[in-house]
Amino acid sequence: MKVTFQIEGGNPVTIECNAGDNLLELARRSNVAIDAPCSGNGSCGKCRVRLLEGELESLPSRHITDEEYAAGWRLACCSKVRSDCAVFVPDIASAYQSRMKTADLSSPQELAIFEDCQDHLRESGIHFVNRFRAVTVSMTPPSLDDTMPDSERLSRALEEALGVERVEIPFCVMVKLAHVLRQHDFVVCVKGELRSGVFHCMEIRGPEDRTMAGCAIDIGTTTVTMVLTDLTSGKLLAKGSCGNGQIRYGADVINRIIEQGRPGGRKKLQDAIIKETLTPILVNLCRHAGIHAGDILRLSVGANTTMNHLFVGVDAASVRMEPYIPSFFHWDGLLAGDLKLPANPLARILIAPNIGSYVGGDITAGTLASGIWDKDEMSLFIDLGTNGEIVFGNRDFLMSCACSAGPAFEGGDISCGMRATDGAVEACVIDKQTMEPTLTVIGDPDQRVVGICGSGIIDMISELFRCGIINAKGLFVREGKRILRDEHGMGRYVVAWAQESETGREVSLNEVDIDNFIRAKGAIFSAIDTLLHAVDMTVDMIDKVYVAGGIGSGINMENAVNIGMFPDVEPAKFHYIGNSSLTGAYAMVVSDDAAAKTAEVAANMTYLELSTYPGYMDSFVAACFLPHTDARLFPHSRQE
Amino acid sequence: MAFTPKTAPFRGKINAVTLGTGDKAIVIGGQNVMPFYTFDAPIEHAPKIGVEISDLAKEWDAPALNEFYAGCATMADYAKKAETMPGADFLCLHFESADPNGANRSVADCVADAKAVAEAVTMPIVIMGCKNIEKDGELFSKISEALQGRNILVMSARSEDYKTVGASVALAYGQKVGAETADDINLAKQLNIMLKGLSINPENIVMNIGTAAVGYGYEYVASTLDRVRLAALEQADADLQMPIIAPVSTDTWSVKESSATEEDEPAWGCREERAIEMEVSTAAANLTGGADAVIMRHPAAVAAIKKFIEELI
Numbered sequence A: 001m002k003v004t005f006q007i008e009g010g011n012p013v014t015i016e017c018n019a020g021d022n023l024l025e026l027a028r029r030s031n032v033a034i035d036a037p038c039s040g041n042g043s044c045g046k047c048r049v050r051l052l053e054g055e056l057e058s059l060p061s062r063h064i065t066d067e068e069y070a071a072g073w074r075l076a077c078c079s080k081v082r083s084d085c086a087v088f089v090p091d092i093a094s095a096y097q098s099r100m101k102t103a104d105l106s107s108p109q110e111l112a113i114f115e116d117c118q119d120h121l122r123e124s125g126i127h128f129v130n131r132f133r134a135v136t137v138s139m140t141p142p143s144l145d146d147t148m149p150d151s152e153r154l155s156r157a158l159e160e161a162l163g164v165e166r167v168e169i170p171f172c173v174m175v176k177l178a179h180v181l182r183q184h185d186f187v188v189c190v191k192g193e194l195r196s197g198v199f200h201c202m203e204i205r206g207p208e209d210r211t212m213a214g215c216a217i218d219i220g221t222t223t224v225t226m227v228l229t230d231l232t233s234g235k236l237l238a239k240g241s242c243g244n245g246q247i248r249y250g251a252d253v254i255n256r257i258i259e260q261g262r263p264g265g266r267k268k269l270q271d272a273i274i275k276e277t278l279t280p281i282l283v284n285l286c287r288h289a290g291i292h293a294g295d296i297l298r299l300s301v302g303a304n305t306t307m308n309h310l311f312v313g314v315d316a317a318s319v320r321m322e323p324y325i326p327s328f329f330h331w332d333g334l335l336a337g338d339l340k341l342p343a344n345p346l347a348r349i350l351i352a353p354n355i356g357s358y359v360g361g362d363i364t365a366g367t368l369a370s371g372i373w374d375k376d377e378m379s380l381f382i383d384l385g386t387n388g389e390i391v392f393g394n395r396d397f398l399m400s401c402a403c404s405a406g407p408a409f410e411g412g413d414i415s416c417g418m419r420a421t422d423g424a425v426e427a428c429v430i431d432k433q434t435m436e437p438t439l440t441v442i443g444d445p446d447q448r449v450v451g452i453c454g455s456g457i458i459d460m461i462s463e464l465f466r467c468g469i470i471n472a473k474g475l476f477v478r479e480g481k482r483i484l485r486d487e488h489g490m491g492r493y494v495v496a497w498a499q500e501s502e503t504g505r506e507v508s509l510n511e512v513d514i515d516n517f518i519r520a521k522g523a524i525f526s527a528i529d530t531l532l533h534a535v536d537m538t539v540d541m542i543d544k545v546y547v548a549g550g551i552g553s554g555i556n557m558e559n560a561v562n563i564g565m566f567p568d569v570e571p572a573k574f575h576y577i578g579n580s581s582l583t584g585a586y587a588m589v590v591s592d593d594a595a596a597k598t599a600e601v602a603a604n605m606t607y608l609e610l611s612t613y614p615g616y617m618d619s620f621v622a623a624c625f626l627p628h629t630d631a632r633l634f635p636h637s638r639q640e
Numbered sequence B: 001m002a003f004t005p006k007t008a009p010f011r012g013k014i015n016a017v018t019l020g021t022g023d024k025a026i027v028i029g030g031q032n033v034m035p036f037y038t039f040d041a042p043i044e045h046a047p048k049i050g051v052e053i054s055d056l057a058k059e060w061d062a063p064a065l066n067e068f069y070a071g072c073a074t075m076a077d078y079a080k081k082a083e084t085m086p087g088a089d090f091l092c093l094h095f096e097s098a099d100p101n102g103a104n105r106s107v108a109d110c111v112a113d114a115k116a117v118a119e120a121v122t123m124p125i126v127i128m129g130c131k132n133i134e135k136d137g138e139l140f141s142k143i144s145e146a147l148q149g150r151n152i153l154v155m156s157a158r159s160e161d162y163k164t165v166g167a168s169v170a171l172a173y174g175q176k177v178g179a180e181t182a183d184d185i186n187l188a189k190q191l192n193i194m195l196k197g198l199s200i201n202p203e204n205i206v207m208n209i210g211t212a213a214v215g216y217g218y219e220y221v222a223s224t225l226d227r228v229r230l231a232a233l234e235q236a237d238a239d240l241q242m243p244i245i246a247p248v249s250t251d252t253w254s255v256k257e258s259s260a261t262e263e264d265e266p267a268w269g270c271r272e273e274r275a276i277e278m279e280v281s282t283a284a285a286n287l288t289g290g291a292d293a294v295i296m297r298h299p300a301a302v303a304a305i306k307k308f309i310e311e312l313i
Helices: A023-029 A066-072 A090-099 A108-123 A150-162 A169-183 A245-249 A253-260 A263-291 A305-312 A361-369 A406-410 A455-464 A510-533 A557-562 A580-590 A592-604 A616-623 B063-067 B075-083 B107-120 B133-146 B162-172 B183-198 B218-233 B271-289 B298-311
Strands: A002-007 A013-016 A049-055 A056-058 A073-075 A078-079 A085-089 A134-140 A166-167 A186-194 A197-207 A213-219 A223-230 A236-245 A297-303 A348-351 A377-386 A389-391 A398-404 A424-430 A435-440 A483-485 A491-496 A506-512 A544-548 A575-576 A606-608 B017-019 B026-028 B050-054 B092-096 B125-128 B154-155 B177-178 B205-208 B243-246 B294-295
Touching: A002 A023, A023 A078, A023 A245, A056 A073, A066 A073, A066 B183, A073 A245, A078 A580, A085 A616, A108 A361, A134 A150, A134 B162, A150 A169, A150 A186, A150 A197, A166 A253, A169 A186, A169 A197, A169 A483, A186 A297, A213 A263, A213 A305, A213 A361, A213 A580, A223 A263, A223 A557, A223 A580, A236 A263, A245 A253, A245 A263, A253 A263, A253 A305, A263 A305, A297 A305, A297 A361, A297 A580, A305 A361, A348 A491, A361 A377, A361 A398, A361 A544, A361 A580, A377 A510, A389 A510, A398 A510, A406 A455, A406 A510, A424 B183, A435 A455, A455 A491, A455 A506, A455 A557, A455 B125, A506 A510, A510 A616, A544 A557, A544 A580, A592 A606, A616 B125, A616 B183, B050 B298, B063 B271, B075 B092, B075 B107, B092 B107, B107 B125, B107 B133, B125 B133, B133 B162, B154 B162, B154 B205, B154 B243, B162 B177, B162 B183, B177 B183, B183 B205, B183 B218, B205 B243, B218 B271, B271 B298, B294 B298
Parallel strands: A002 A085, A166 A197, A213 A297, A297 A348, A377 A544, A398 A606, A544 A575, B050 B092, B050 B294, B092 B125, B125 B154, B154 B177, B177 B205, B243 B294
Antiparallel strands: A002 A013, A049 A073, A049 A085, A056 A078, A134 A186, A186 A197, A213 A223, A223 A236, A377 A389, A389 A398, A424 A435, A483 A491, A491 A506, B017 B026
């Protein structure tokens, strides 16, 4: 039996299969990207495909209307193959991986933020230097009178050039030593690291080839971002990003942990990140920068605890189970060769240390980048993603916690939600009188609306609330042309009519969506609130708020305060610091000081496990209201 | 020098809400002190006791209770009798049989009952529904309409139906509305805010913040009562200053302590006495925690609680 996936804007893919095979599983097996944030349990309705010919046995779903069913639309995860068939896979499904918009330093603003962060680190006494050296040595070629072997000849030359006592030549250099020396007439450039008076060679090249590269990687649950940098100058050589290939195994860490626990799962998940995601970008970046992979002498990774485990291929099951103890927090000694990454096999991979099961290295790296560890003023650092992580403190103490915001910020759990790719509404203003929206859509100027991404939902809910269209519980209380109700009386606000949208389906935000989002924002705010309470402090003691995360780039801070997501502090106190995990990872790879400081910050940070903190649930329920049950916390929230 | 006790009334005050009309009208709330703290400030309106009358009262199975209502056939008969119960301040009509999953009695029949009761008695009337959101919505609206001018309290406006219930009961027919939530101070406050958002005067709102029989997770009720009251008094939170009504009997009569027969649990003693004790202890716990009114069933329990209130006020 055969299934053919007709991918919109791509080549068809055909796979052999058996009757009864699950369509989503088949798509995964044949590397057809179908977005399935709920990991295939039928709850998110995102894996829509259209049956062109053949027979599928599909369970009915509330995500598919009768007309759509008649037109062949099915949920891939709820469909079993019954005969040879062809299915159409819409482009919106694959958009996530190729056109993911994230804070990957591709815009001048992001680059400015990135450089700003580094300047602040320099001011805090972090020197952007390291112990990697590229030494060009010129040796007398051997002769019948000078019979010293190649290795000794090189060692002596290096000892003299660097003033070190000893030189270590590893296997990967030894095997090509004779060849490279003779090819370049015994004038070569040796790259390696100085450690405690010993020079550890890592690569040997011709005398002109002096580039030493470092690679900083931010592995997010949703997106992966990477930069190649020159280890000598700290200059960026190349940068790139794409969706995390593990996405097809579930949108959040919990689903991925479940998936990796299945037979062969750990390997599948590790392959998805290393072989399918990191390797292609890395190869691409090397080509773009004109360097050999072997010249990448150090890597650093900022990733959450689960991503760290899945990256190195260590069982992550314990992250999910009480008492939530991961396999490692801090780990030295991992080499690129261990994971078969395209880099120098001896290159160390610096993993920014984890602090708890749900506060990982991305937060340690981000905390480093934010600079809050060197300030007198009280700062709040918020990393907004599938999980929201919060750090609060100053140079004297740092507290951290994590809350599960769920996929709402990335468009999951929201009927018209999507990640921030082409066609996503990223900002919105609503006219109070007419209730008509003015939308900002990602993409070309004539891009039609596909759905709404996180920042768009924040704006939309804030505006609906401000205009008195929804009440504090997120229920519709005004009637109008754009406010429709289904047969159960559930209200929705039409953002784009069917004829205006890219997909031909109405794009609207309904009461369930709003409720889901209110829970997500409630989780963030109550985590902040609980953390402040734990140290007996109040919102007015916050001097600065640093907001990080690719998802945060478009956030309108005032709207986020208006709906009670962030504490009500002056707008001037908010700073968006972009992808702080990547910035921190970059600092670690270039600067030995930064790497040491990250470890120190991690060791000094106190982790508060919210699930065992008595007041958290209470605070959460109080925060699941617009803006908050205690309106005194949000004096600037407006409902006109 | 003589000892002058220091009094500590709060700056916040519970709203005084009047139920019913005429001589028998009652006021619940109005105090600015913790329950029974008459030494801090006088408590003008003592807590009130309501007597529950169910449209399934004929199925009640307790000798002394049945004896009290002997000869009663209609809901109005029961109500008239209940009005004579020593300690009773108001009546609570419980339309259990309207439940579509139960007897599914029609709204019209229930309304007719309510009207008959209203004509037969002068005490304030409280209406309790069948817990089915849709049926209750219709029932509450129709009863509020039929009993216009009697200033009744309709118990259940929940987050699911507060809009329809609030709009019909309080706005259209000028009755009092009960905001019902489940043992959570924040949910209680949120519902009050939303009812106020419908432009219902806070003086027309009474809260039912959730109840349980003692021993059945009553700790949650106790801490919620405590927190709600302290927020209302100490922090003067206007969104929580509504008086609290606690429907006690519906919970206490359905738990095992009240329902297990003497054959099944010989060591537990007389079933009716057990039921009375459950009712008394739960009502007493609610009143000391902050409830301004309790709804009870058994005359002996009502008498005990009446005595309890009188001794303390």
